[in-house]
Amino acid sequence: MKLVRTVVAQHSITAIDLLSQAVPELSKGRLKDAMSKGAVLLGTKPQKRLRRAQTLLQNGQQLVLHYDDDLLSRSCDAPVLLSDQQHYSVWFKPAAMLSQGNEWGDHLSLLRAAEQHFAAKRQVFLLHRLDREASGIMLIAHTKAMAAAFSKLIAAQQIDKRYLIRVKGQLPDSLLQQGELTLPLDGKACRTQFSLRQLDSSSGQSWLDIKLISGRKHQIRRHFAAAGYPVMGDPQYGQHNKDSAGLALQAVSLAFTCPKTGKAMQFSVPQQLQLQ
Numbered sequence: 001m002k003l004v005r006t007v008v009a010q011h012s013i014t015a016i017d018l019l020s021q022a023v024p025e026l027s028k029g030r031l032k033d034a035m036s037k038g039a040v041l042l043g044t045k046p047q048k049r050l051r052r053a054q055t056l057l058q059n060g061q062q063l064v065l066h067y068d069d070d071l072l073s074r075s076c077d078a079p080v081l082l083s084d085q086q087h088y089s090v091w092f093k094p095a096a097m098l099s100q101g102n103e104w105g106d107h108l109s110l111l112r113a114a115e116q117h118f119a120a121k122r123q124v125f126l127l128h129r130l131d132r133e134a135s136g137i138m139l140i141a142h143t144k145a146m147a148a149a150f151s152k153l154i155a156a157q158q159i160d161k162r163y164l165i166r167v168k169g170q171l172p173d174s175l176l177q178q179g180e181l182t183l184p185l186d187g188k189a190c191r192t193q194f195s196l197r198q199l200d201s202s203s204g205q206s207w208l209d210i211k212l213i214s215g216r217k218h219q220i221r222r223h224f225a226a227a228g229y230p231v232m233g234d235p236q237y238g239q240h241n242k243d244s245a246g247l248a249l250q251a252v253s254l255a256f257t258c259p260k261t262g263k264a265m266q267f268s269v270p271q272q273l274q275l276q
Contacts, residue, residue: 001025002068006043009057015040016053019065026067028053038106039066049106066103079113082137083267087146087260088127089114090267091138095246099129099138114140128154131218133235136163136251137269149259154215160255163210163220164275166248167229168241170199171206180213181223190214192223205232220249250275 007022019031019040026034032053034040042050043062050063057063077094093099093110101109114124125147127139141147153159180193191213198207206229210220221237224230230238232248252274255266 002070003065005065005067007063007065009059009061009063011059013057014053015050015055015057015063018057018063023065023067030067030069031065034065034067034072034105036107037072038101038112039068039072039104040064041066041103049101064103066105068104071104072107074108076108079110080270080273081114081117082270085258085260087143088139088141088150090254091140092269092273093130093135093138095133095135098132100126110138111140118142127151128215130251131221131247131249133233133247134249134251135273135275136249137254137267138251139254146260153256153259157213158256160253161212161215161251162253162255163212164197164250164252165208165210165220165224166200166232166275167206167208167224168232168238169204169206169229170201171196171208171229175227181227183223183226185216185219185222188214188216190216190219190223192220248275 005023007018009018016028016031020028023031035051035053038049040050041047041064043064076096079094079097080092081089082092083090091110091114098109100111106112111124111126122142125141127141127147127150130136130138139150141150176196179195180191182191184190193211193213194208196206197209212219221231221234225237230241232241233243233246234241250269253266253268258265
């Protein structure tokens with residue numbers, strides 16, 4: 001079942017009672033589950049998630065429910081905290097996990113997992129995104145000042161991001177010597193630098209190390225699909241590149257100068273979590 005419902009309190013009433021009256025198709029148990037997973041928004045500006053079923057609403061307050069039983073029933077592997085630097089933390093995001101939630105919920109998002117890990121005692125600010133199908137290393141800031149400082153580093157391209165991908169086909173020497181793809185995406189210039197790590201001649205697939213210079217949406221996936229060497233397991237770009245193992249793309253390392261201490265920092269995905 002999938003539905004969107006906007007309800008307005010006509011008098012003082014608890015959130016769960018209002019929803020139960022307005023959405024009789026769903027039991028209170030399902031409604032409480034949806035609330036806990038972030039699928040109910042309180043109509044404030046800006047909107048915020050309402051998770052507590054017994055929250056007392058006043059006349060005129062509005063709730064918006066986005067309910068999708070398929071999404072709410074899904075699960076994925078838990079993320080792994082790789083390093084806690086107090087003002088920011090470094091995480092491994094597994095495949096099938098969102099970077100952040102949306103109106104349909106946030107229980108499968110890294111941002112929510114980090115919030116729960118720190119028991120809501122720290123703020124969490126997403127600094128960059130990684131496709132849901134991809135796995136890899138991500139940064140989360142815990143103060144507004146640190147989020148702003150990292151945003152400046154990202155805008156100035158002062159965070160070195162490295163990826164590992166497996167693509168269909170064997171790249172010709174001319175393309176390997178060129179070492180980068182520069183096809184504009186969405187009308188904007190962008191660059192993807194790459195080098196060959198290993199050729200798997202038995203499968204006709206190539207492992208490539210990637211340095212992302214710019215960061216357009218799905219840049220790596222779109223660049224290599226357009227070049228004729230789509231990333232294996234990509235459900236959206238390329239042809240004849242299905243792979244039961246999933247998307248063969250992983251963010252493997254980040255390097256930067258810490259805005260707090262001025263020290264050079266580098267973080268990599270541990271061997272046991274690396275793309276195989």
